[in-house]
Amino acid sequence: DAGITQSPRHKVTETGTPVTLRCHQTENHRYMYWYRQDPGHGLRLIHYSYGVKDTDKGEVSDGYSVSRSKTEDFLLTLESATSSQTSVYFCAISSGDRNEKLFFGSGTQLSVL
């Protein structure tokens, strides 16, 4: 199994509060991703990173920011959480080589009340 750890696994917070989710990998992979999963939408890309301090937006990036100061860590921040951000968040990693596969973390269930 790929070494990906997401924390926390579950989080309940209130509208308007900041929230940070952490993704930690031990594979030294170049690419890291944050997806959210919602019923009827599958998985949608929020942000991704292609190296330390190199990030880009995905299809649903509004209201989210990311940071990657080290190869192994990719942080997702909700600056001011809203109820529409209640979701399951998945981190994924990829080597980016010719035979790459995305490996996913176990997910974080976030509830914004």
Added chain:
Amino acid sequence: AQKVTQAQTEISVVEKEDVTLDCVYETRDTTYYLFWYKQPPSGELVFLIRRNSFDEQNEISGRYSWNFQKSTSSFNFTITASQVVDSAVYFCALRTGTASKLTFGTGTRLQVTL
């Protein structure tokens, strides 16, 4: 732009039946990669297969088989002699040659009953 369509939202079968999950993709790139992932009730996402656009050979792995047809832009997944443990949501995904991110379909929930 790239898009993946999984038109079947839910499928219910009785154990030992064969079942095919459909996946249709759209991309203008000539180099691309197709994936299938399984999400069992426990919630994790499990990689099943990766196929590149240059390889149209069908693949079989035990009870699982995949039919890739560029002519119809489809990458369908068949489970033979389904089992209760196959109950899960299955996602098809696409990565183009110029991008490093997967675009997912909305998933097909498969329920296998005794």
